[in-house]
Amino acid sequence: MNRFTKVIFLIAIILLVYGYSCRSFGIYFFWDSKFFGWLLLFIGFVSYLFGLNKLRSNQGKKILWIKIGIGVLLLGFLIAGYVTFEFRNDDAYQTAIEYLKTNSQLKDEIGNIQGFGLFPCGSVTTVSFNGSESGDATFTLTVRGDKKYKDVTVNLKKTPDLFWTVSSVE
Numbered sequence: 001m002n003r004f005t006k007v008i009f010l011i012a013i014i015l016l017v018y019g020y021s022c023r024s025f026g027i028y029f030f031w032d033s034k035f036f037g038w039l040l041l042f043i044g045f046v047s048y049l050f051g052l053n054k055l056r057s058n059q060g061k062k063i064l065w066i067k068i069g070i071g072v073l074l075l076g077f078l079i080a081g082y083v084t085f086e087f088r089n090d091d092a093y094q095t096a097i098e099y100l101k102t103n104s105q106l107k108d109e110i111g112n113i114q115g116f117g118l119f120p121c122g123s124v125t126t127v128s129f130n131g132s133e134s135g136d137a138t139f140t141l142t143v144r145g146d147k148k149y150k151d152v153t154v155n156l157k158k159t160p161d162l163f164w165t166v167s168s169v170e
Contacts (some may be wrong), residue, residue, distance in 0.1 A: 004168025005047040012040035028149045031142050035119045046073050087120050094139035095164040096154040100143055103169065104154070117142030132160030 003012030019034025053066045070145070087093045100106060101113055137156040142149055153170040 002051050005044055005051060008040055008047060012037050012044055015040060023151065026060040026148065028144075031033070031144075031149050031151075032118050035117075042073065042077060046070060065081070076083075084119055084121075087122065087124070087139070090124055090137075090139060092124050092156050092158070092164045093120065093133075093139060096139050096141075096166065099166045100152065100154065100169070104144065106150070106169070107145070108140060109148075110143060110150050111147030112145060114144045114146055116144065126158065129160075134158050134160050137164065 001119060004022050015033045015037030015111040017037075019031065019037050022029065022033070049066055049070045054065065055071065056063045097116065100116075107113065120139050122137065122139035122141075124135065126133050135158045137158075138153065139156075140151060140153045141145045141150050143160040154166060155168045155170075156164045161165045
C-alpha cells in the first residue's frame, strides 16, 4: 500500500470518527464530515485496488478480479453521485425541504433553520398506472438550525389525486 492510500485511509477514519462523535456529543460544526469520511474511504479502496493491480500485473499474476472490483466500485460511485444530485431536483425532495422549513416543532427544537446538509440520502419510488402516478419517498438529511443541528428522516406519500405530502418526520 502506497503512502497516498495510507494518508487517505487515515483522513477518512478521522473524519468518520469526528462525524459520528459530533452527533453523539452535540458538536455543531462540520456534520458533513461523516459523508466526506465515507467518500475518502471509498477513494482509499479504489486507490488500494489500483496499487494492487499494478503490483500484481508487474509480478505477472492474475488481475481480472481486481479490475472487476475497480469497475464495480467506480460504477457504484457514479450511480450514487447521480442519484444524490438528482434528489435535489425531485418534487418529493422539494416538498420535504419546504415542509421542514415551516415545521414549528422542528424550529422550536433547533432554532431558525439556517440550511440543510450537502448530501441527502434516501429513496423515491413511483408507480404510474393509466397516467396516474403514486409513490413513496424517504429522505434523511441534516437540518442546520441556529441553536443546533439534527439529522431528520422525512417520509412522503403521493396518491394519484394529490401531490407529494409528508406522512411523518422522525
